[in-house]
Amino acid sequence: MRSLPSILSLALVAIAGVAVAGTVNPARDAILASFAATAKLVDPAFTGFSAERGHAFWTAAHTGGKPDTPSCTSCHTPDPMAEGQTRAGKQIAPMAVSKTPDRFTDSAKVEKWFGRNCNSVLGRDCTATEKGDVITYLAGK
Amino acid sequence: MKRLALPLCLAIGLLGPGVHAEGGAIVPPIEHAATLKECGACHLAFPPQMLPARSWKKLMGDLANHFGESASLPEAARAEITAYLAANAGDAAIAKNGRRFLRGIDAAETPLRITETPFWQGVHEEVPNPYFTSAKVKTPANCAACHRAAAKGVFGEGGEEE
Numbered sequence: 001m002r003s004l005p006s007i008l009s010l011a012l013v014a015i016a017g018v019a020v021a022g023t024v025n026p027a028r029d030a031i032l033a034s035f036a037a038t039a040k041l042v043d044p045a046f047t048g049f050s051a052e053r054g055h056a057f058w059t060a061a062h063t064g065g066k067p068d069t070p071s072c073t074s075c076h077t078p079d080p081m082a083e084g085q086t087r088a089g090k091q092i093a094p095m096a097v098s099k100t101p102d103r104f105t106d107s108a109k110v111e112k113w114f115g116r117n118c119n120s121v122l123g124r125d126c127t128a129t130e131k132g133d134v135i136t137y138l139a140g141k
Numbered sequence: 142m143k144r145l146a147l148p149l150c151l152a153i154g155l156l157g158p159g160v161h162a163e164g165g166a167i168v169p170p171i172e173h174a175a176t177l178k179e180c181g182a183c184h185l186a187f188p189p190q191m192l193p194a195r196s197w198k199k200l201m202g203d204l205a206n207h208f209g210e211s212a213s214l215p216e217a218a219r220a221e222i223t224a225y226l227a228a229n230a231g232d233a234a235i236a237k238n239g240r241r242f243l244r245g246i247d248a249a250e251t252p253l254r255i256t257e258t259p260f261w262q263g264v265h266e267e268v269p270n271p272y273f274t275s276a277k278v279k280t281p282a283n284c285a286a287c288h289r290a291a292a293k294g295v296f297g298e299g300g301e302e303e
Binding site for chain 2: 067
């Protein structure tokens, strides 16, 4: 006879399987939570990140940055599921989490690349809200 | 990408005076982890032997404006990579083939692009410009589009795997 604990653990495995198939990842959640805390400090009216805003930010032609890179799409292409290409010709793995599951799970890497790329594209650091929106958009792709 | 670039490169044929040793490496492969990781994230980690130490120091001193992009690094990584590049530069005592790569560079000049050096221009002078700017190759900085074993220090005449 199958014991109750083994049935429970099967159920837990099933739930975990669903979670992995989605976009839930503890490290990514922690990064998003940290950006959310900063966003709330800056603007008490902040209620959460938006994939829609992230999409708009991703595709927008920005000003203030370096002339060769006016948009995220300059290197990453408009399609987050596609490979991008650096200006030096090297391939960039897709930014969509469904294609590259370890995206946005390493805080130092996230900070390094937003730090560089926001300054290349916008000529300034991105806000916590902008970073959280973009991650939310790409985590859903 | 590489598959499509290959015929272009093979079609170019001989590139002029022999500059490589029997299909072997002309520089040792880079084994310095930080250089491979950080430089190699965007482009081939270029052989330090192909520029003088003063060039690497200048280039690494302004990563916020790195050929039209920000390539800023934490100071510890920046310093470590600069030291590696300078210690293995073309004018460093241990540089393999260093004098050949640096020939014709005036002591008063500090080139920031390997493609600006007389050596590079000499060995690529027969490559038509459209090959470098094609969608697949994109830029002369994309060494590995044609020199497929560039990461191993092998810069043969196009498409060599060894």
